[in-house]
Amino acid sequence: MSELLQFLLSGVTVGAVYALVALGFTIIYNASDVVNFAQGEFVMLGGMITFFLHAAGAPLPLAAVIAILATAAIGVAMNKLTIEPARGAPVVSLVIITIGVSILIRGAAQLIFDKQIHTYPAFSGDDPIHILGATILPQSLWVILGAVAVFIGLWLFFTRTLLGRAVLATSNNRLAAQLVGINTTFVMTLSFALSAGIGALAGVLVTPITMVSYDVGLALALKGFAAAMLGGMGNPKGALVGGLVLGLLEGLTAGYLSSQYKDAAAFIVILAVLFFMPQGLFGRKSTDRV
Amino acid sequence: MRLSVKSATLLTLLAFVVVAPLFFPSSFYYRVGALIFVNGLAVTGMVILTGWAGQISLGHAGFAGIGAYACALAPEHLGLHPALAVLLGAVISAVLAWLVGRPILRLKGYYLGVASLGFGILVSMVLNNERDLTRGPDGIDVADLGLRGLLKDAGLDLSNGQFWYFFCGFSLMLGAWFALNIFNSPTGRALRALHGSEIAARTVGIDVPRLKLQAFVISAVYASVAGSLLALQNKFITPDVAGFMHSVEMVTMAVLGGVSSVIGAIFGAAVLTLLPQVLTVFAEYEQLVLGLIMVLVMIFLREGVVPSFLRKFRGNEA
Numbered sequence: 228m229s230e231l232l233q234f235l236l237s238g239v240t241v242g243a244v245y246a247l248v249a250l251g252f253t254i255i256y257n258a259s260d261v262v263n264f265a266q267g268e269f270v271m272l273g274g275m276i277t278f279f280l281h282a283a284g285a286p287l288p289l290a291a292v293i294a295i296l297a298t299a300a301i302g303v304a305m306n307k308l309t310i311e312p313a314r315g316a317p318v319v320s321l322v323i324i325t326i327g328v329s330i331l332i333r334g335a336a337q338l339i340f341d342k343q344i345h346t347y348p349a350f351s352g353d354d355p356i357h358i359l360g361a362t363i364l365p366q367s368l369w370v371i372l373g374a375v376a377v378f379i380g381l382w383l384f385f386t387r388t389l390l391g392r393a394v395l396a397t398s399n400n401r402l403a404a405q406l407v408g409i410n411t412t413f414v415m416t417l418s419f420a421l422s423a424g425i426g427a428l429a430g431v432l433v434t435p436i437t438m439v440s441y442d443v444g445l446a447l448a449l450k451g452f453a454a455a456m457l458g459g460m461g462n463p464k465g466a467l468v469g470g471l472v473l474g475l476l477e478g479l480t481a482g483y484l485s486s487q488y489k490d491a492a493a494f495i496v497i498l499a500v501l502f503f504m505p506q507g508l509f510g511r512k513s514t515d516r517v
Numbered sequence: 518m519r520l521s522v523k524s525a526t527l528l529t530l531l532a533f534v535v536v537a538p539l540f541f542p543s544s545f546y547y548r549v550g551a552l553i554f555v556n557g558l559a560v561t562g563m564v565i566l567t568g569w570a571g572q573i574s575l576g577h578a579g580f581a582g583i584g585a586y587a588c589a590l591a592p593e594h595l596g597l598h599p600a601l602a603v604l605l606g607a608v609i610s611a612v613l614a615w616l617v618g619r620p621i622l623r624l625k626g627y628y629l630g631v632a633s634l635g636f637g638i639l640v641s642m643v644l645n646n647e648r649d650l651t652r653g654p655d656g657i658d659v660a661d662l663g664l665r666g667l668l669k670d671a672g673l674d675l676s677n678g679q680f681w682y683f684f685c686g687f688s689l690m691l692g693a694w695f696a697l698n699i700f701n702s703p704t705g706r707a708l709r710a711l712h713g714s715e716i717a718a719r720t721v722g723i724d725v726p727r728l729k730l731q732a733f734v735i736s737a738v739y740a741s742v743a744g745s746l747l748a749l750q751n752k753f754i755t756p757d758v759a760g761f762m763h764s765v766e767m768v769t770m771a772v773l774g775g776v777s778s779v780i781g782a783i784f785g786a787a788v789l790t791l792l793p794q795v796l797t798v799f800a801e802y803e804q805l806v807l808g809l810i811m812v813l814v815m816i817f818l819r820e821g822v823v824p825s826f827l828r829k830f831r832g833n834e835a
Contacts, residue, residue: 262627313816318626319573320815323772326765331808338801449634449761456631487646494635501632502620
């Protein structure tokens with residue numbers, strides 16, 4: 228029993244990170260129909276920038292805030308320099324652009340920072356908390372609570388503020404949104420800033436557990452993408468559920484079956500879900516216009 | 518007189534294969550050339566799948582992995598000749614593509630992307646983890662094809678590099694010839710119709726699921742044979758051949774050069790194969806430059822390098 232709980236707890240921690248990455252995919256996809264494979268690099272940047280600022284003497288909270296803001300700025304730059312000029316390009320081209328940006332960011336990080344693996348102290352110490360025979364690190368709670376806070380914050384933003392509704396309107400129908408006077412260019416800028424910021428936050432929170440190096444982004448991007456697709460691309464609720472399901476599957480497979488094949492279980496489940504629900508768990512059914 | 522696309526493509530390839538060696542300053546360039554041809558073969562499959570049928574795959578390196586490991590394992594465990602192992606790999610890839618393709622090709626766009634990605638990751642995970650069979654991430658030795666020895670007995674003495682250069686060049690021309698024959702056949706026209714609009718294609722009586730599956734299986738065989746050739750010429754292979762980055766590389770080569778044209782895609786393969794060789798001088802900047810090139814080409818030459826330039830060239834005619 229305590230064993231199961233242990234696997235579930237570690238699964239939820241990982242799942243919370245996947246959910247945050249998947250949420251980043253969702254926000255950008257909604258605003259621009261682009262699946263941004265550079266999403267994982269934002270997580271990496273969050274961890275790396277925080278580490279280097281902290282190492283240079285900045286207090287951890289300040290370093291974290293600067294890292295999140297800097298990453299958000301990089302997200303905005305990515306949109307202005309690569310996505311906006313390529314508006315209307317076919318899906319494959321956009322995929323290659325975002326993969327190109329992710330390779331570029333990785334290459335730059337390797338030059339500007341270094342190729343070492345880094346970590347910084349956990350926010351509330353390293354003494355594990357005991358729950359019913361299982362243990363959880365305080366930092367895991369930070370990760371889970373961070374994810375919950377982000378989801379509540381976004382939910383309030385999208386349902387209670389004019390700007391959030393403008394984003395939703397744009398994702399529904401870009402042209403119609405423009406016609407009622409919504410500045411869709413600004414909505415896209417905002418979406419990239421939000422996504423990059425959320426990715427960086429995930430990196431800031433998880434680095435004390437998983438550590439960070441310049442090349443961690445790719446694996447995270449693939450998992451986040453898979454989680455977003457599992458939930459149904461474009462649906463924030465789907466991102467949350469998809470991320471948690473993926474994390475729990477990995478935790479349980481690693482615990483009970485084989486840690487080498489933990490990724491396999493996740494992808495087999497995704498294939499099975501897509502087989503029965505081609506739009507993911509919460510996706511809208513799409514119809515083709517003839 | 519204007520040449521047909523098919524003759525023009527094959528003549529260009531032939532000219533390149535024959536003439537390029539005259540300018541090679543050292544034997545190392547034969548090896549790079551052979552690599553270009555192998556990658557060109559793999560991306561020719563992507564042209565059929567992505568360029569003509571309009572389907573995305575982020576997992577085709579999985580098939581390359583199957584082709585490569587068939588050449589490593591079949592001679593050792595089944596006693597097959599390496600040439601037959603290439604065939605066995607191609608058959609396994611085709612059957613697997615048929616089985617996997619049936620359910621996942623119902624998916625569209627990004628959903629197809631993630632499903633094919635899942636397939637590729639499963640293959641590369643098996644290759645990495647089944648150490649007893651594949652020796653894991655460290656890689657495995659591959660038997661010699663033996664053809665060079667036969668040629669030597671027949672009086673044609675080629676160096677190893679020269680042999681693989683001409684052998685892969687010949688294979689690529691064969692692959693391109695086959696693909697271009699499909700392009701001009703009723704199947705090719707049906708594929709392009711399907712790319713234009715699936716519903717419109719269905720209304721004129723095209724069996725859309727069957728056609729997509731055909732394109733998927735054919736492109737899988739291309740990837741598999743390319744993987745086999747890579748393994749045989751290196752006499753060594755690691756699971757990286759089936760990795761996600763290799764899948765991305767295949768798509769990128771095809772799209773960068775021009776995914777709807779065979780010669781364009783092969784050009785893309787040539788550029789992206791040469792790039793790391795050129796950039797070894799500034800090894801640290803390799804990723805930076807690669808990423809930058811991918812982004813810039815896709816923004817400014819959306820159809821890919823070759824089709825974009827051809828259009829500019831013929832601009833006045835039309």
